[in-house]
Amino acid sequence: AAGVIQSPRHLIKEKRETATLKCYPIPRHDTVYWYQQGPGQDPQFLISFYEKMQSDKGSIPDRFSAQQFSDYHSELNMSSLELGDSALYFCASSSRVRTDTQYFGPGTRLTVL
Amino acid sequence: AQKITQTQPGMFVQEKEAVTLDCTYDTSDPSYGLFWYKQPSSGEMIFLIYQGSYDQQNATEGRYSLNFQKARKSANLVISASQLGDSAMYFCAMREGLDTGNQFYFGTGTSLTVIP
Numbered sequence: 001a002a003g004v005i006q007s008p009r010h011l012i013k014e015k016r017e018t019a020t021l022k023c024y025p026i027p028r029h030d031t032v033y034w035y036q037q038g039p040g041q042d043p044q045f046l047i048s049f050y051e052k053m054q055s056d057k058g059s060i061p062d063r064f065s066a067q068q069f070s071d072y073h074s075e076l077n078m079s080s081l082e083l084g085d086s087a088l089y090f091c092a093s094s095s096r097v098r099t100d101t102q103y104f105g106p107g108t109r110l111t112v113l
Numbered sequence: 114a115q116k117i118t119q120t121q122p123g124m125f126v127q128e129k130e131a132v133t134l135d136c137t138y139d140t141s142d143p144s145y146g147l148f149w150y151k152q153p154s155s156g157e158m159i160f161l162i163y164q165g166s167y168d169q170q171n172a173t174e175g176r177y178s179l180n181f182q183k184a185r186k187s188a189n190l191v192i193s194a195s196q197l198g199d200s201a202m203y204f205c206a207m208r209e210g211l212d213t214g215n216q217f218y219f220g221t222g223t224s225l226t227v228i229p
Binding site for chain 2: 106
């Protein structure tokens with residue numbers, strides 16, 4: 001079965017640079033979510049989109065923005081990167097007909113130097 | 114207050130034995146969903162099992178079952194016949210309400226080690 005696709009899988013950036021993470025949900029899933037997981041921590045919710053509209057918002061820094069496009073893929077844009085942004089970034093997708101269970105992608109490991 | 118509490122940072126179990134991972138939750142919303150995920154050392158988050166707040170019976174998925182005690186607000190994961198491949202971090206999560214797109218709240222996780 002098709003899973004959530006995230007790209008890139010690994011990303012290395014310098015401080016103050018920008019980064020764009022991409023997420024392609026499972027086919028026919030209409031909702032995407034973004035989470036940030038620091039080393040040894042639980043995933044922290046950033047933001048979600050349902051049918052291309054922002055649905056819920058968590059602890060997403062103002063330096064970050066995200067959107068969902070007409071083909072349901074989503075992008076997380078991160079600017080003025082800081083050392084503390086180094087983390088594993090997960091995208092998840094869900095479909096209402098499947099109890100909104102979130103299926104996670106493999107994650108993008110971002111390292112800020 | 115923490116919405117999801119996992120009080121066991123680390124657990125050990127003998128291969129082929131059963132193990133219970135604890136999870137308690139806190140919500141005033143009558144509609145909610147409870148989920149368990151497995152995160153191996155490779156990093157991916159694997160969905161294991163789901164329990165809805167209105168479900169009358171405990172959820173089961175193969176060797177995984179969820180011991181749902183609504184009055185006690187607990188949703189413990191039971192893994193039967195443990196295998197070496199079960200060694201991983203396990204997260205309990207909750208979604209409040211029925212709105213599509215609502216965030217999941219995660220616990221701090223339990224690290225399970227299966228001993229041969």
